[in-house]
Amino acid sequence: MSRVQNVVVGSVRTALGWVPAQWLPGGTPDPLIERRAAIGRQASRLDGPQKVAGEARFAAEVAMDRLVYATLVHSPVTRGRITRLDTAAAEAAPGVTLVMTHRNMPRLGTLPLIGVSDLTAVGNSSLPIMQDGEIRYNGQVVALVLADTQEQADHAAGLIELDYAAETARTRFAEAKAGARTPASILIDKNHVSIGNAERELASAPYRVDYLYRTPGQNHNAIELHALTVAWQGEQLLVHDATQMVAASAAALAKLFGLKKDDVRVLSPFVGGGFGGKGLWDHQILAIAAARLAGRPVRLALSREGVYRIIGGRSPTEQRVAIAADAQGQFTALVHTGYSVMPPYGACPEQYTMGTRSLYRARSVEIVQRHIDLDIVPNTFMRAPGEAIGTFALESAVDELAHAMGVDPIELRLRNLPERHPISGAPFSQHALGQAYRDGAGRFGWERRKAEPGTRREGEWLIGLGCATGSFPYARMPGANVRLTLHADGTATVSCSAQEMGMGTATVQVQHAADRLGLPIDAITFEMGDSALPAAPMAGGSCQTASIAGAMAAAADKLIGELLRLAGNDTPLAGLRAGEVRFADAGIAGIAAPARHETFRSILARAGRETVSVTAAGSMPLEFLKFAMHSSSAIFCALRVSGVTGEVRVDRLLGSFDCGTILNPMTAASQFRGGMIMGLGLALTEETLFDERSGRIMNATLADYHVPAHLDVPEIDVMWTGIPDPRSPLGARGIGEIGITGVAAAVANAVFNATGKRVRELPITLDKLL
Amino acid sequence: MIPVGYVRASSLGAIPPMLAGDGHRLLGGGTNLVDLMRKGVERPSLLIDVTALPATIEEAADGGLVIGAAARNSAVAAHPLVRVRYPILSRAILSGASAQIRNMATVAGNLMQRTRCVYFNDVAGSRCNKRAPGSGCDAIGGFNRYHAILGASSACIATHPSDMCVALAALDARIRVDGPGGARTIPIGEFHRLPGDTPEIETALAPGEVIVAVEVPASPFAGRSTYRKVRDRASFAFALVSVAAGLTLDKERIADIRIAFGGVAPKPWRALQAEALLRGGPATSAAFEAAAAAELAHAEPLAGNAFKRELAKRSLSAILAELAGVSR
Amino acid sequence: MAIMINGAAVAAPGDARVSLLDLLREQLHLTGTKVGCNQGACGACTVLVDGERVLSCLTLAVQADGRSVTTIEGLGSAESPHPLQAAFIKHDGFQCGYCTPGQICAAAAMLREAEAGMPSYLTADLTAAPVLLSRDEVRERMSGNLCRCGAHNGIVDAILEVAAEHAA
Numbered sequence A: 001m002s003r004v005q006n007v008v009v010g011s012v013r014t015a016l017g018w019v020p021a022q023w024l025p026g027g028t029p030d031p032l033i034e035r036r037a038a039i040g041r042q043a044s045r046l047d048g049p050q051k052v053a054g055e056a057r058f059a060a061e062v063a064m065d066r067l068v069y070a071t072l073v074h075s076p077v078t079r080g081r082i083t084r085l086d087t088a089a090a091e092a093a094p095g096v097t098l099v100m101t102h103r104n105m106p107r108l109g110t111l112p113l114i115g116v117s118d119l120t121a122v123g124n125s126s127l128p129i130m131q132d133g134e135i136r137y138n139g140q141v142v143a144l145v146l147a148d149t150q151e152q153a154d155h156a157a158g159l160i161e162l163d164y165a166a167e168t169a170r171t172r173f174a175e176a177k178a179g180a181r182t183p184a185s186i187l188i189d190k191n192h193v194s195i196g197n198a199e200r201e202l203a204s205a206p207y208r209v210d211y212l213y214r215t216p217g218q219n220h221n222a223i224e225l226h227a228l229t230v231a232w233q234g235e236q237l238l239v240h241d242a243t244q245m246v247a248a249s250a251a252a253l254a255k256l257f258g259l260k261k262d263d264v265r266v267l268s269p270f271v272g273g274g275f276g277g278k279g280l281w282d283h284q285i286l287a288i289a290a291a292r293l294a295g296r297p298v299r300l301a302l303s304r305e306g307v308y309r310i311i312g313g314r315s316p317t318e319q320r321v322a323i324a325a326d327a328q329g330q331f332t333a334l335v336h337t338g339y340s341v342m343p344p345y346g347a348c349p350e351q352y353t354m355g356t357r358s359l360y361r362a363r364s365v366e367i368v369q370r371h372i373d374l375d376i377v378p379n380t381f382m383r384a385p386g387e388a389i390g391t392f393a394l395e396s397a398v399d400e401l402a403h404a405m406g407v408d409p410i411e412l413r414l415r416n417l418p419e420r421h422p423i424s425g426a427p428f429s430q431h432a433l434g435q436a437y438r439d440g441a442g443r444f445g446w447e448r449r450k451a452e453p454g455t456r457r458e459g460e461w462l463i464g465l466g467c468a469t470g471s472f473p474y475a476r477m478p479g480a481n482v483r484l485t486l487h488a489d490g491t492a493t494v495s496c497s498a499q500e501m502g503m504g505t506a507t508v509q510v511q512h513a514a515d516r517l518g519l520p521i522d523a524i525t526f527e528m529g530d531s532a533l534p535a536a537p538m539a540g541g542s543c544q545t546a547s548i549a550g551a552m553a554a555a556a557d558k559l560i561g562e563l564l565r566l567a568g569n570d571t572p573l574a575g576l577r578a579g580e581v582r583f584a585d586a587g588i589a590g591i592a593a594p595a596r597h598e599t600f601r602s603i604l605a606r607a608g609r610e611t612v613s614v615t616a617a618g619s620m621p622l623e624f625l626k627f628a629m630h631s632s633s634a635i636f637c638a639l640r641v642s643g644v645t646g647e648v649r650v651d652r653l654l655g656s657f658d659c660g661t662i663l664n665p666m667t668a669a670s671q672f673r674g675g676m677i678m679g680l681g682l683a684l685t686e687e688t689l690f691d692e693r694s695g696r697i698m699n700a701t702l703a704d705y706h707v708p709a710h711l712d713v714p715e716i717d718v719m720w721t722g723i724p725d726p727r728s729p730l731g732a733r734g735i736g737e738i739g740i741t742g743v744a745a746a747v748a749n750a751v752f753n754a755t756g757k758r759v760r761e762l763p764i765t766l767d768k769l770l
Numbered sequence B: 001m002i003p004v005g006y007v008r009a010s011s012l013g014a015i016p017p018m019l020a021g022d023g024h025r026l027l028g029g030g031t032n033l034v035d036l037m038r039k040g041v042e043r044p045s046l047l048i049d050v051t052a053l054p055a056t057i058e059e060a061a062d063g064g065l066v067i068g069a070a071a072r073n074s075a076v077a078a079h080p081l082v083r084v085r086y087p088i089l090s091r092a093i094l095s096g097a098s099a100q101i102r103n104m105a106t107v108a109g110n111l112m113q114r115t116r117c118v119y120f121n122d123v124a125g126s127r128c129n130k131r132a133p134g135s136g137c138d139a140i141g142g143f144n145r146y147h148a149i150l151g152a153s154s155a156c157i158a159t160h161p162s163d164m165c166v167a168l169a170a171l172d173a174r175i176r177v178d179g180p181g182g183a184r185t186i187p188i189g190e191f192h193r194l195p196g197d198t199p200e201i202e203t204a205l206a207p208g209e210v211i212v213a214v215e216v217p218a219s220p221f222a223g224r225s226t227y228r229k230v231r232d233r234a235s236f237a238f239a240l241v242s243v244a245a246g247l248t249l250d251k252e253r254i255a256d257i258r259i260a261f262g263g264v265a266p267k268p269w270r271a272l273q274a275e276a277l278l279r280g281g282p283a284t285s286a287a288f289e290a291a292a293a294a295e296l297a298h299a300e301p302l303a304g305n306a307f308k309r310e311l312a313k314r315s316l317s318a319i320l321a322e323l324a325g326v327s328r
Numbered sequence C: 001m002a003i004m005i006n007g008a009a010v011a012a013p014g015d016a017r018v019s020l021l022d023l024l025r026e027q028l029h030l031t032g033t034k035v036g037c038n039q040g041a042c043g044a045c046t047v048l049v050d051g052e053r054v055l056s057c058l059t060l061a062v063q064a065d066g067r068s069v070t071t072i073e074g075l076g077s078a079e080s081p082h083p084l085q086a087a088f089i090k091h092d093g094f095q096c097g098y099c100t101p102g103q104i105c106a107a108a109a110m111l112r113e114a115e116a117g118m119p120s121y122l123t124a125d126l127t128a129a130p131v132l133l134s135r136d137e138v139r140e141r142m143s144g145n146l147c148r149c150g151a152h153n154g155i156v157d158a159i160l161e162v163a164a165e166h167a168a
């Protein structure tokens, strides 16, 4: 964001500070918080039977007549240009329909980068897509081949002859630091925060820690490969895509290809994992363009290597965290600065200082992030961008300080929890990190931890316990729309373009709709994953649930009005106004006089209607500008480190979460666990090997990039405060990303407790513990 | 993948002439070859499926075992005789890859599998003397965490990735081959070659030769032998260092001993020097550590794999102490 | 010859490059078998060949000629699920559902392997039979199937439940 936007957001925040809370959306708590029936109940996934039977259809599984298969060719050069391009052999190869290069690729503009201002801006890269012979990063697509079978396309791709003139590329992190940029904002927050004089406080404090922490690049590695099946029907475009942004993709594609918005349809009912990686990238544009040139439907599934080459991951970082404390353990200085890679053509600032801005109070604060330009595939949002690795640095440092002071690390944290947001001064909407810690510590058995590191041994193994705080901000997206349709038989359909990647979107929203409308779960159908439906926001920022919930609440309000109008005067409800009734028992009832009730069936029957349908958008999400709305967690880890080999085995992991209302304990627990397991990978095994000599990723396979395997994953205990947030729809705050935060630090702190060795560079591989 | 033909070999005798053609290759379970064909590292013109060849596991006259070349890795690991007499082999195989891959992989294919060096696998973007002789080696000065500290050359520092072969090395196995020059037997220690100036030549197999079986001699170590694999993930990862070791005791002295390392060299690394130092000597922690140090004294570590020297030393000392039942 | 796929005879493809995985997904539209890497490294493509779990991505379809292949579609359906499928739902052993068919096929074969006394790297006594499927044993034996959503706990719970029913 620019300085101007900084000022705008800043002044909106200031103005909202004066607005009474009741005037805001969420000003009065969502009444459903008090009246939960289906919500909060354990319900197994509605799409479970399909998924376990292999009947759920993913994007690459749609059958089409005359389908051709695409293969991409990637540049092995990092910077330079193509000097020779010979496609003759490929074109003559068996089965080949088309070879597309920058010579015949249709001329297209570039994608606007993901931003907060324009909801159709969803590009991960603003670089031209196969428009010229320039090479801007290693792995960039230089050609696409279409053939009757995948085998033929793969073979022909290997027959394309290319020469390049290589130029010097910027590929070295340490060297590029000198030219780092300091952006004005990090997402919607001002980047540089300076309160008091932190350096001076550091110098004079009785206790302080001041260290550098390093985290490597990582890749999402959803098991489903990025894929789409695309067909043109005249000027109409149909895209079956694996995407976390159905509606926005459709809008962006329409703009890019100069089509009417309604002529583009993106379908994505199931996504085989996204984690931030399944957005709009070059491959969709290329497949769509090729399908148009060839006049045939196209299937493009990236190879696993292809995913590494053209889908960016988490940026590497180097972070400095310094904390000073007075004799009582009150923080007097909090410094969090650092570098991450973010080329100017990318969208993700890797906001690793976000947690630091809200977790602790300190007399002086110094926070600033710097961006390094490298010639790389643009990095992007990956599960809890910033927070996942920022909490590693911050929460390792807190543990280091606690050790230096001889204070229990939980105690030190509790002493420094803020009453209000430490930087903006805004009140917390709800915040119970202290309780999460106390509950978690009790269940985990924290008291069994030995404060002196390296003192517990069982045979070959050194045992350690550690904990750390996780954090993730609440967000709700503007532009969420939901259509509610009541049918004559008394059932309802909820429709919006939302996406399901495993979060249990449909399951949870059906539970929500059931309670919202006073219907049983089996009377609700949820339609999603289709851009022809009312637009839902992207599944990102852990905000899909709250955003859709907000829209559904708005639609329900509208539906009440519509139903009262239809009901007319010949009804027990006659005379009641919208504010005086609510949904109850498959119909509408007076709030003060519940006996005055009429069912949907009866209202629709009398009005002679098959259906009644309303669409509404959620209110502007002003609540999170007025209130500090943050989820937080206490993560506990028990592990063993081999005294012989340095191998780390995690025995127990517990997450105690403060995330507002938990809508479905089963799917929520799975979300938490899933995030925590990715956190284990972050802590112990995952690293994208970027060869700084060449600018090339060297472990572009699932054999060489180690995501946790079954044996790496212990039983994971999760619990939550469950305290509803009075300012959010349903009292819920989003749970998809917080699970990963804090885990790496909890592991690092437990490793320290086990061995006395402090590892400040992820992943914590055994060589660092020998 | 370039177009490729496919035939099934009906008998052993039929194979050598079939192999004569340019680009003709044997196909076992395909878990390595098919992967490398997709990566463009291997470009055969004809695949000769040898999985119908003998897959028997039989007791030999001398009390050893003869394992057919096409025996699946999982079948070998599960075989009752292997479990009882060669637990080291069983466990080494079970430490490798995944259950699915072990069900597919053949014994011959495992012996012949190629290095997992990431530069070797990167046809489009990296220089590799093994894949393209004379082009250079990008692993030197690059990511070489998985590379060799023993037996490497300035041309190539790749490791042989097999677990099974490490156990076979400790067991003094012999590889039975057949080919244009007739049948012969190659000791496992001579089967895999060090890279020298010709890293593209990986085994002692002559052109046209086919692996027929693996002979495992009778072993006195069954009761005191094991395989330990150290890796970056708890399971389903290649070895950083692995140790296969077996010993027999005569009171407090080591009567006989076999040690082989995986993950540290271009071939399964038989620790002959450590064995010689220990044979006939006392079974003490100090002796184990001294022997391990002596074996690793010749290590030539690089930036990314320097830790392996210490790791190999410690792993070996620990495993020997465990086998000898001495506390450390 | 032919490949028997879920009981139906299918001709082996003429192009030897076609993997069993691509034959299933692209030619037979049996898309329950998934693809996560095409490199043998994720297990999403696991199917049973003559009852044993293998990776269909590294199996050339021609190699399956004369053999019998069971895919997730052959194990059960949404209407009449295999006990493992039902247990996966009960224990929430999946999220996105993409690795799931591979996990279930692998688990089905794994239970039979354990019954037959197949040891694992973790089995302390290699000669012991039958194998007791502890949590650790299941985790080791299932490690060839990656799950990025992190459904591991539920997967293991589901398998242990079915294993217990087997034993009972």
Ligand SMILES: Cc1cc2nc3c(=O)[nH]c(=O)nc-3n(C[C@H](O)[C@H](O)[C@H](O)COP(=O)(O)OP(=O)(O)OC[C@H]3O[C@@H](n4cnc5c(N)ncnc54)[C@H](O)[C@@H]3O)c2cc1C
Pocket (backbone or CB within 6 Å): A703, B025, B026, B027, B028, B029, B030, B031, B032, B033, B034, B035, B050, B069, B095, B096, B097, B098, B101, B104, B105, B106, B107, B108, B109, B110, B111, B112, B113, B161, B162, B163, B164, B209, B210, B211, B212, B236, B237, B238, B239, C039, C040, C041
């Ligand atoms: C993801 C992954 C992880 C792995 N992890 C491990 C691990 O941890 N430890 C480990 O040890 N291995 C591991 N492997 C490797 C695996 O063990 C080998 O791929 C397998 O053993 C090869 O056997 P195959 O029968 O499939 O060989 P194929 O791929 O069929 O063939 C391999 C080579 O052997 C040749 N060949 C086959 N039969 C004969 C014969 N009779 N005579 C002469 N040459 C022959 C072929 O021509 C080819 O060159 C892993 C593999 C993968 C894909």
Ligand code: SF4
Pocket (backbone or CB within 6 Å): B115, B117, B118, B119, B120, B127, B128, B129, B130, B131, B136, B137, B138, B139, B140, B155, B156, B157, B158, B199
């Ligand atoms: S180490 Fe060997 S295999 Fe690897 S790049 Fe160098 S020459 Fe090639």
Ligand code: FES
Pocket (backbone or CB within 6 Å): C034, C035, C036, C037, C038, C039, C040, C041, C042, C043, C044, C045, C046, C055, C056, C057, C058
């Ligand atoms: S697709 Fe076969 S193992 Fe990944």
Ligand code: FES
Pocket (backbone or CB within 6 Å): A223, A272, A273, A502, C093, C094, C095, C096, C097, C098, C099, C100, C146, C147, C148, C149, C150, C151
């Ligand atoms: S459920 Fe998504 S990868 Fe396992």
